[in-house]
Amino acid sequence: MVSEDVLRTHLQELRRGTVVVASLVALRRPDYGYALLQRLSDHGFPVDANTLYPLLRRLEDQGLLTSEWNTEESRPRKFYRTSDEGESMLNRLLDDLAAVQTSITGLIQGVDR
Amino acid sequence: MNTLTDRYLAATLRSVPTQRRDEIANELRASIEDMIDDRTGGGADPAAAEREVLTELGNPDVLAARYADRRLQLIGPTYYLLWLRLLKLLLSFIPALVGTVVTVVEAAEGKGFGAIGPGVVAAMQVAVQIAFWLTLTFAILERTQTAVDVPEWTVDQLPDAPVRRGIPLADTIASVIMLVLTIAYLPLQHYHSWVRGTDGENIPILDPALWSFWLPALIVVLAASAVVEIVKYRIAHWTWTIFGIRAVLSLAFAVPLMWLALSDRLLNPALGERFSWLAEADNRDSLGLAIAVGAAAIVVWDLVDTAVKTRRQTA
Numbered sequence: 001m002v003s004e005d006v007l008r009t010h011l012q013e014l015r016r017g018t019v020v021v022a023s024l025v026a027l028r029r030p031d032y033g034y035a036l037l038q039r040l041s042d043h044g045f046p047v048d049a050n051t052l053y054p055l056l057r058r059l060e061d062q063g064l065l066t067s068e069w070n071t072e073e074s075r076p077r078k079f080y081r082t083s084d085e086g087e088s089m090l091n092r093l094l095d096d097l098a099a100v101q102t103s104i105t106g107l108i109q110g111v112d113r
Numbered sequence: 114m115n116t117l118t119d120r121y122l123a124a125t126l127r128s129v130p131t132q133r134r135d136e137i138a139n140e141l142r143a144s145i146e147d148m149i150d151d152r153t154g155g156g157a158d159p160a161a162a163e164r165e166v167l168t169e170l171g172n173p174d175v176l177a178a179r180y181a182d183r184r185l186q187l188i189g190p191t192y193y194l195l196w197l198r199l200l201k202l203l204l205s206f207i208p209a210l211v212g213t214v215v216t217v218v219e220a221a222e223g224k225g226f227g228a229i230g231p232g233v234v235a236a237m238q239v240a241v242q243i244a245f246w247l248t249l250t251f252a253i254l255e256r257t258q259t260a261v262d263v264p265e266w267t268v269d270q271l272p273d274a275p276v277r278r279g280i281p282l283a284d285t286i287a288s289v290i291m292l293v294l295t296i297a298y299l300p301l302q303h304y305h306s307w308v309r310g311t312d313g314e315n316i317p318i319l320d321p322a323l324w325s326f327w328l329p330a331l332i333v334v335l336a337a338s339a340v341v342e343i344v345k346y347r348i349a350h351w352t353w354t355i356f357g358i359r360a361v362l363s364l365a366f367a368v369p370l371m372w373l374a375l376s377d378r379l380l381n382p383a384l385g386e387r388f389s390w391l392a393e394a395d396n397r398d399s400l401g402l403a404i405a406v407g408a409a410a411i412v413v414w415d416l417v418d419t420a421v422k423t424r425r426q427t428a
Contacts, residue, residue, distance in 0.1 A: 033140065034147035050170045053144060054179035057137070077147075078140045 019047055019055065021097060024082050024090040027065060032077040056080055064089060117163050118145055124173035129180050137180060145170070188251045195263055196251045203243045212236030279350035279426045285342050292339040296332055308387060320381045327369060334365045351423040360416055367412040371405040379404065 022045045026036055033053050040047050059065045064086035068079050082090065122142060126134050145166055152162035170176060178185050188196050216232030224231075254261060303317045303324070310316050319328065341362060345355050373379040377397055385392035391400070 032147075033144045034151070038151075048169075049144070049148065050176050050179065053141065054176065054182075057180060058182065075143050075146060076139065077143050078136075 015045075018097075019045065019051070020059070021090065021093050023052070023055065023059065024064065024086050024093070027080050027082045028087075030068070030079045030081040032070070032079050036080070059086070117167055118142065118149075121145070121167050121170070121173055125177045125180075128174065128177045128183075184255065186255070188248070188255055191263070192251050192255055192261075196247065200244065200247055203247065204240055207243060208236040208240040211239045279422075280346050280348075282346065285346040288342045289339050292335050292342070296335045296339075299328055299332060308384065310383070310387060316383050316387060317381050318384070320378060323373070323378070327373060331366060331369065334362055338362045338366070351419070351426045353423060353427060356419055356423040359419060363412050363415055367408045371408050374401040374404040374408070377401055 019040075022040055022043070023036065026039055026043075031039065033056060034049075036056075037047060037049060037052050040052075056065065060067055060080065064083060065080045066083045068081070070077050070079050122138055122145075125141065126138055129137055145163075148166040148169075149159065149162045152165065153159050157165075175185070177183075212232040212235055215235040216228045219228035219231050222228075299319070302319060303321065304315065306315055306318050308316045308318065338359070341355065341359055345351070345359075348355065370379070377394075379401065380391070380397070385397075390396050
């Protein structure tokens with residue numbers, strides 16, 4: 001029986017990169033930090049708040065997200081949106097994710113590429 | 114106003130770069146309030162909800178490090194191996210060198226064995242200094258993210274694989290030490306045999322008359338044997354040539370020894386004055402025979418043993 005710790009480590013490794021992909025997809029529709037966290041969680045991407053918030057800033061610094069303060073509601077919130085640059089990188093990442101899935105399927109079925 | 118949230122924000126922002134501090138503060142505060150609202154909307158107590166949310170966000174120093182993209186390590190994988198190699202290299206000789214110099218200087222000032230203490234202390238201080246400054250340098254490199262040209266690893270750096278030697282170093286060292294001690298014993302017993310005559314003078318064990326030829330000759334044979342041991346180690350395995358030379362040298366030592374023992378010329382006749390048992394000719398003959406048989410047994414055993422090794426390693 002595989003130990004819980006080992007399993008958790010491998011799942012974490014597997015999931016790590018997908019948070020960026022999921023965020024870029026989700027932010028095609030502008031959203032603020034906590035709402036994004038909930039949407040990702042609802043769609044099966046549980047992310048820790050202390051991971052997601054700094055990540056959003058980093059993606060913004062890299063020019064993959066743009067942001068805008070919305071002061072119309074009860075409290076001012078920073079809304080993020082996937083930039084054009086972010087969109088083109090997202091497409092590359094999605095292609096790669098699909099390629100990984102294809103490769104794994106091929107490997108499972110024993111089909112040569 | 115000093116709520117848990119305020120304290121959490123202050124703790125987080127303390128180590129976030131100043132130019133972005135306000136913006137991060139506003140966003141983080143909004144996020145925290147969103148999270149608290151979500152929980153109180155579900156009927157939770159506001160104070161408990163705040164506590165729960167901040168606990169979920171975790172250690173503010175970790176969060177701040179993530180915001181600042183700062184590394185939570187003293188020396189990361191980029192520099193660790195280089196740091197370790199330099200540390201080992203520097204510690205391998207500098208403390209010993211400094212310690213030796215200090216000991217010599219102190220000894221020169223007439224401290225005698227008292228010079229060892231300051232030497233050891235100096236070596237330890239130097240070791241601590243080296244470790245501290247080297248580590249500090251690499252920690253700074255790690256943080257400033259200076260691009261240092263760490264040399265790329267190439268296959269040429271591979272060390273030689275350890276060769277399985279037919280002749281272990283320990284055996285060679287043991288043989289040479291035995292030979293040197295034997296050589297040293299010959300003059301030592303002449304001047305200081307621990308056997309004293311009736312009026313306190315030193316009585317050599319071996320007959321002093323042998324110094325005219327036999328003892329110098331045996332010393333030469335022993336010295337030649339030591340050289341052969343070293344040559345054998347350099348060649349790294351037994352050969353029949355080495356076996357032959359070694360056999361000749363063994364016999365060149367043992368045969369004269371046996372002959373001298375059997376003809377009662379080996380031991381100092383003066384010993385008979387000190388030990389009455391040795392004064393009788395029969396007893397001296399028995400002792401000579403015992404020495405000769407012992408020497409013969411050792412030589413035969415050695416020849417057989419080395420012949421077997423040579424045969425195995427040349428096969």
